[in-house]
Amino acid sequence: MKRLHSDQWLGLVVLVLALVLLFVWIPLDTGTGLIEQVRRRVLIGDALAPSVAACVLILGAVLTWLKPAARTSRLTAANLRWMLALVVMFTLSLGLMRYLGPLVAAVLTDTGYRPLRDTVPWKYIGYAVGGTVMIAGLSRMSQPRPIWRLVLIGAVATMAIALAYDLPFDTLLLPPNGDL
């Protein structure tokens, strides 16, 4: 059997997703149908526009299937590993950003993090550590450099960004302080 071109795989995946969208997601997750009748007036319902989007996806999928590009562009196993590494890196760095400040406050204070979230040094703890890990980690993932140097650059850059937002603007909250 002839192997499918990568664009044909793409067309197939998008076609399946579009059909699920059209026949499962839209009917189950919209309040009104394609067309509504309200007091003898015929109006467009909330399901029509998403259905048009699904039809555009189907058309695109069919054309991609029928006319695959001459130059092959596809997701490789290396690309998937890279995406997985990105997910791990962001889970770690944003997790530190979100939870480190409250964790340290819970251990060292009686009040918890919320009353301290707009005071120095508490408001910087999560952002500084999470941001440093993000910059150093992503740099290390892209090119091999001494990790201590990347951590130093990451820390300086993170604090520079934090101060650039925090010093001139009283009303802005750095991550994650708006959530807490």
Next chain:
Amino acid sequence: MGIWDHVQLGFQAVFLADPVFSVFGIGVSIVLVMVAGGFVLGIVVGATPGLAGPMAMAISLPILISVFGYAADALLPVLGFLIGIMKGATVGGAVPAILFNTPGTPDAYMTTFDGFPMAQRDEAKRALKIAHMSSAAGDTFSDVVLVLCAPFLAIMVERYLDLPEKAALLLLSLAFIASVIGGSVGKGLISMGLGLLAAMIATGEDFYPRLTMGIPSLAGGIPLAAAILGVLIVGEVFKSLEDLRSDRGARVSLNMGGGKAHSLWPELPTLLPHVLRSSVIGTVIGALPGVGSTLAATLGYSVAKRNHARTGRTPAFGEGAGEGVAATEAANSSVSGSNLIPVLSLGIPGNAAAVFLILAMESIGGFNPGPSVFALPPTGINPEMVIAFGLFTAMFVANAINWTLGGVFMRQVGVMARVPKGILLPIVLLLTLTAIYVQEAKMMAVWITLAFGLLGYVMRRVGMSPLPFVIAFILGGKLEETTRQAFAATGGDPWLLFSSPVAFAFTSLAVLVVVWNVRGRA
């Protein structure tokens, strides 16, 4: 009040509003300062390979909104800064292309063909001067066309197009963008379909927020900035970082603008025809939604190459011909003005830079790009028209800065090509995520941005342009709203897109554009 009164008010809004300091007793307004600041930042960004004008516009926007707020008088300083970046980046992109054979922006790729051989012949200063003159000339030409065409087109649209025709025009624009961007019509349509779908989440008229799967944090819809920055900026950062893994050890040798001081006057008769021709090509291409400056540069260069070969002059194109640099730079710079024609007259963004201008207008409010911008009210003033003419004035201010100081800045920023991308891009990423957070104040917005970043990454890897996604995401709500209104206004006519000759023509053209491109391309 007439049009001329609006022009004067727009002029005053740029030159007289909110002076921040004075020079010889003359106040310098905040808009002038912001245009100049944006222009300098744009040159620096354009000269840094891996960064681009839209990236700087994306990061600057939330910061600018934090500074200026959401009042109507924030529009001109913010838009002035963004326009400064847009114009500066185009000029700056030529610097590393000439000095290091590395285009700072994709549209400066053709500049390397002749600019770098000139630098190797110790004519870097001459090449930079040619690039600067051509870029400034192309940009100015394009802005003149914008000022002449946008109001005229907007008035025509407002006068002759009713709701069904406007819905059909939006459909035509989307079909055109999906068909011409990227290498495949099918992938363009998929990108557009995904953008439309994202625009539909939690919108609609019913009480229930559609397509949210009951997730409360989606009930407010997808934040506009999170989706656009995610797909356009974060996706590009993910891809570039991965590309760096296989691009180790690439270093540029620093050759800071060698060659003696050189006057361009004797060369002008040979350069000007190329500059003029490329300016026309770039302006026409820029006015078409979705067709970007890279195509303009390629076409401008190709046409100039053919003409140059006929004259038999040496050096030939590709071997260090100043005409090659002039043709490319005039073409890619002349896109920047005319791509605002569809933005201001129709509310349709044609490229990534225009997307961020529309994002700024939508975020701040008080200015709805589209035909109503140039509508004269029976009495009083139309504030939107004042802002539009203020915007035109700001563009010419940026051009004046470009003509007078642009060349000086260009020669100072060559060092930016040495900034390591592997460190710069993660910093840009953190800056982008922080910018999103300070605007939305929710970690969920950061996660949504990253999710759209992954989508943007996948799109690039499978050879799908993310631009149709972004433009469909911006226009999706408008298309639905216009269609709903047209449907109601025509008494529920299901054939509303064919209800008048103009609507019929637009809808048929939309189908033809897709069919034509499917037949013409793989």
